[in-house]
Amino acid sequence: MPDIVTVTDIRESMRATNAVFTHEVVAKGNVGALEQIYTVDARVLPPGAEMVSGRPAIQQFWAGALKALGVTRAALTTIDAMPAGEGIVEIGRADLETAGGSVTVKYVVFWKQEGGRWKWHVDIWNPNS
Amino acid sequence: MPDIVTVTDIRESMRATNAVFTHEVVAKGNVGALEQIYTVDARVLPPGAEMVSGRPAIQQFWAGALKALGVTRAALTTIDAMPAGEGIVEIGRADLETAGGSVTVKYVVFWKQEGGRWKWHVDIWNPNS
Numbered sequence: 364m365p366d367i368v369t370v371t372d373i374r375e376s377m378r379a380t381n382a383v384f385t386h387e388v389v390a391k392g393n394v395g396a397l398e399q400i401y402t403v404d405a406r407v408l409p410p411g412a413e414m415v416s417g418r419p420a421i422q423q424f425w426a427g428a429l430k431a432l433g434v435t436r437a438a439l440t441t442i443d444a445m446p447a448g449e450g451i452v453e454i455g456r457a458d459l460e461t462a463g464g465s466v467t468v469k470y471v472v473f474w475k476q477e478g479g480r481w482k483w484h485v486d487i488w489n490p491n492s
Numbered sequence: 493m494p495d496i497v498t499v500t501d502i503r504e505s506m507r508a509t510n511a512v513f514t515h516e517v518v519a520k521g522n523v524g525a526l527e528q529i530y531t532v533d534a535r536v537l538p539p540g541a542e543m544v545s546g547r548p549a550i551q552q553f554w555a556g557a558l559k560a561l562g563v564t565r566a567a568l569t570t571i572d573a574m575p576a577g578e579g580i581v582e583i584g585r586a587d588l589e590t591a592g593g594s595v596t597v598k599y600v601v602f603w604k605q606e607g608g609r610w611k612w613h614v615d616i617w618n619p620n621s
Binding site: 406408409410411412413414442445446447448449450452454469470471473485487488489490491492 | 538540571578581600616619
């Protein structure tokens with residue numbers, strides 16, 4: 364009998380991935396944990412810079428960006444998660460504590476499964492103000 | 493016999509929708525044509541503002557934004573178009589001529605079909621610099 368995968372299971376798995384980002388990458392500066400978050404051929408589209416392609420380049424990007432912005436805390440909230448074939452398109456909101464104060468950004472992530480984990484395959488965001 | 497829809501057909505349909513945006517909305521300021529571009533319950537996530545939900549609000553948004561930024565020309569280029577169930581996730585690049593000069597932005601659009609047309613269902617972008 365095949366496993367039954369429900370929307371609740373996927374949401375749970377998404378939350379687990381997001382928790383690695385907030386607890387490991389942001390809070391501890393452990394960019395190695397980005398392996399658990401991004402697919403190997405993921406793409407990040409950050410405001411104010413060119414697109415970043417592939418996990419090694421994405422790890423370098425975050426190592427620099429977290430330091431440059433002085434991000435000390437992040438909270439990710441899913442606003443909507445839309446089925447998209449083998450993926451999910453998520454609209455979300457990130458509340459960040461940075462050296463320059465509190466910042467709210469909104470984001471769209473195209474999620475895909477890799478090695479049984481739900482991961483970020485395309486990641487784009489921009490600030491609300 | 494069912495119609496055979498190929499990736500080329502979808503790309504062609506996407507180009508047609510994008511052409512309405514560049515030729516009607518941007519070049520002529522015809523925001524009524526946004527009906528042919530966005531799904532009725534689309535969401536736009538613009539930099540520097542809150543998310544905009546639903547086509548009427550999106551039409552208001554673009555009427556104001558095109559004027560505020562003084563956008564006179566736009567060219568949209570698809571970088572990648574990934575199958576996503578009944579939708580497509582597109583990564584693209586927009587080259588804009590504005591009152592303040594040339595601007596390059598990158599975007600992610602989640603496309604869905606509505607009434608036989610491929611339309612923008614989720615639309616987010618940010619500037620490259």
